Amino acid sequence: MTFKPAKWPRKLRSQEWFGGSSRDNIYHRGWMKNQGFPHDLFDGRPVIGILNTWSELNPCNAHLNALAEKVKNGIYEAGGFPVEVPVFSVSESAFRPTAMMFRNIAAMSIEEQMRGQPMDGCVLLVGCDKTTPSLLMAAASTDLPSIVVTGGPMLNGYFRGERVGSGTHLWKFSEAVKAGEMSPAEFAEAEASMSRSAGSCNTMGTASTMASMAEALGMALSGNAAIPAVDSRRRVMAQLSGRRIVQMVKDDLKPSDILTREAFENAIRTNAAIGGSTNAVIHLLAIAGRVGIDLTLDDWDRLGRDVPTIVNLMPSGKYLMEEFFYAGGLPVVLKRLGEAGLLNKDALTVSGETAWEQVKDVVNHNEDVILPVERALTQSGGVVVLKGNLAPNGAVLKPSAATPSLMVHRGRAVVFEDIDDYKAKINDPDLDIDETCVMVLKNCGPKGYPGMAEVGNMGLPPKVLKKGITDMVRISDARMSGTAFGTVCLHTSPEAAVGGPLAIVQNGDFIQLDVPNRRLHLEVSDEEIARRQALWTPRIAPPDSGYAKLHHSHVMGADTGADLDFMLGCRGAPVGKDSH
Template identity: 50%
Template sequence: MTTRDPGRDPGRDPKSRDPKSLRSHRWFGVQDLRSFGHRSRVRQMGYAAADFTGKPVIAIVNTWSDLNPCHAHFKQRVEDVKRGVWQAGGFPVELPAMSVPETYAKPTSMLYRNFLAMETEEHLRSNPIDGVVLMGGCDKTTPALLMGAISMDLPAIFVPAGPMLRGNWGGKILGSGSDVWKYWDEKRAGTISEREWEEIENGIARSHGVCMTMGTAATMTAIAEVLGFTLPNASSIPAADSNHPRMAGDSGRRIVDMVWEDLKPSDILTRKSFENAIVASLAMAGSTNGIIHTVAMARRARIDLGIDDYDALAREVPVIANVRPSGQFLMEDFYYAGGLRALLKELGGKLDLTQRTVNGGTLGDDIADARTHLPDVIRPLDNPVSSAVGLAVLRGNLAPNGCVMKPAAAEPRLWKHTGPALVFRDYNHMAAEIDREDLEVTADHVLVLQNAGPQGGPGMPEWGMLPIPKTLLRQGVRDMLRLSDSRMSGTSYGACVLHIAPESFIGGPLAFVRTGDLIEVDIALRRIHLHVSDEEMARRRADWVAPRPHYPRGYGALFSRHIGQADEGCDFDFLQAGEAVPEPEIH
């Protein structure tokens, strides 16, 4: 697959609307025995010939489930999408797909991102589909759905789940994730009671929808919009707002026209569109998880993008979205302030506004009349939220292939720090030790978690925000330097160095760190350094014994054999390589 010139008029003339140009015509429009069987089975479901004959077949890939509270409203939203498809002259078909709930999928939803991407691609390839509406939002569903759609390259539009409403407790506004970590530390420190903790539990998630902080869900749906996959401002609408079902219906209507226009992901995605998405993510101090997913999506589109592209742009883009965890407000406020359109308008010349979107025009067209209504929520470029960059990519002998940190979410005293390592060989070791009263640790220590990467986790769980030891919490410590080859929730905060590559489980340098080793981090210099000689590291490497794989069979075994490292996007090698899979033959 190659990316088209964005200035080129794509596809066929939408006015022609020739049913024979539809992909589904091969299933339904040919006068032979096989097509007779296909048509008769549609009639078996109660449809008349007028319902589907000569119409674009629109798949609605729906990631609803009873175990995904972020997508609880998708049962209704799919009907809103169908209504729009019917109104525009299409034939909607719902295709359920793996839901991958962030809160419940263990050991981590990241283990199943590529599974959902494969399922999406094969749904579209194997069935008589002309275009697709992708319904997602909970963290990994957005990149997974887009990765599958990019690889299949049929007309595609994305319907984001939308953020939930603000949380509330005792007159305080609560943000999902961010305030969980904050008040959990206070509970561990003994400053709030069990009853207060239960009240927080009852008040922090008040509606369906994704996390209302600038977590991975909000980051990725915004990235989807900037890439051109959604209608304007679709990613900002709260899930419970009546504008949300209207957006779903509009998306259903629009996808039918996109099919007739033959407007595909390859007509929209360019290097510049990905750079736009990175700029927007940095301006929002978006989740570090967005780096992994954006790299994976770009490589599906055969665009060579890496973590250094993020770092280069981060030096030029200030944080202007005043949204937790790096700011003060929540996504509901962000919407009232003007939403993503307003933020993109503030970014102005830092974006290439000629990039195309599913709306049929350009990004510039989509934001032409955007305005900021609450300037403290969406700041102008000359009044940023923080003097710190939203993201920094560090390199050194501890992370030859790079690692990432979110300086805007860390205490400034830790932007440059050298301290002794306190090493945990895996998550269970950390959990057993971290609250010991006799743990020898100071605020200057660097907490190190090993074997938590793509293979080591397995699946690279969100363990990177290691808890502050209880003895330090009682002393008032609320941040310290923490290193791992894992990820952390986009709702998290703190001086957490993440995605260290290569990971320790496969013999990366992190595997050889020992308690007491000095570790240096310098954000300004983009440096991470283990103060251990090359000779000593060679000795430790020679003594190291590789751990056994976690999975002897099944999807886990496939994952372990083919998963890439964090700097590569954690995609499967066989999904990024090779020619396009041929269309199925109709026999």
């Protein structure tokens, strides 16, 4: 793609606040000066908002203040005026009922901060998995020059000589306790090894996936995704990004110049190659909707189908993000995709260079971490999109985290009407279930939970675990953590809470999963499905107040990104009339 930088100098939008000698200009400058800013900072240089998602209740982001200082240094060095702005910080580890419910309000509130304040460009300082898409959605909506700086992953965890992947081992150890293979005391001892440094998940969970998506989309500098949070090179990356955003403002290099269809295609193929989280599907669909790109589930299946998964990281493989960085990180993966003809090489990035110019000379330093294609974890990676009478609008499955022998399966449904029903029944020794059954969880989609929690990777019943079984086919309208694993069909659309076919599945129904043919089928006649749907009534009353009501009234289906229906499209960041 050819990009023509804007002529510089030019009048910036921040000058509507700070430039000139009117009463209103003096009002805005005067208040800012109570912080000790010299007058010449308001002379027409770019004002850069550092949108900081720091929060002590968001552990992945609790170190971002130190990175913000490095970003400021870079902005000052390049002749800009940095202003740090705290924004809505969504934590997957602490928010209830689920962080996903608040991704959209975060995006909406941050967009209005960008739109209504004197920023010429923005540094999106993110970490935990919902902060990255929410800030990218806001940037796509306002189209202000923006660059992503992620906080980076934690260092490897170790427990009794074994690598411990955040999230991934939580599920494994929890199942081992239920199976009687690990004591509760050992589980508690392992807790101390799971999070031994600042940063986000050290697996290829959703946080690391979305950091990789930001880089693959071209919205972060090359190499940003994998640098550990505590590595000094993470601070260097922050400072360089601060320098770069100033030039982006001068060039008027905007998200709409970068977030093209070609960029989204690169990201989808990258997600396949890294064994990325299924949550990336929802987030990229939402970001595309904000910038006006018509991206669909079919694009995910078509583009990822023939891409091998070559990154040997948990939950699909055995290593962690620390080793991924040492091996060369995402630039090596992008180079591999380019060599295989699977990268849109001319896609523009925030660096001003193309995707290929940035990676063509990088070197793979560990071929057991970033594998040769002939040793790929799976030759057909990506996210599988399943359709059929149980999922007319689609469901998704991650092959690299699934059991090959279960990819074609027929089993008897064991139904849980909602998450509370699941919790009440799953440990009951009299539950009529065995490893051949299909576990079905309802009412956990965007409207149902509410917010679409990460409960789709339902833990197996102890009676099955004690047989040594570690995986079963599971189907729901929920999400699952990117750190999780298993043969799990997720995001089933339409969801049960709006009367989708999932809502009328009954105990004893037989369900067919056929991944090679992309099929998810309920063995019930069309007439019986229609009869059951005619009798169906919602199980959950809609909220009657607050954001929960707004969310329930306007959230769209998972198959379109679960954004709010009135937030689609790029609305730009016009400068309104000053009211003072």
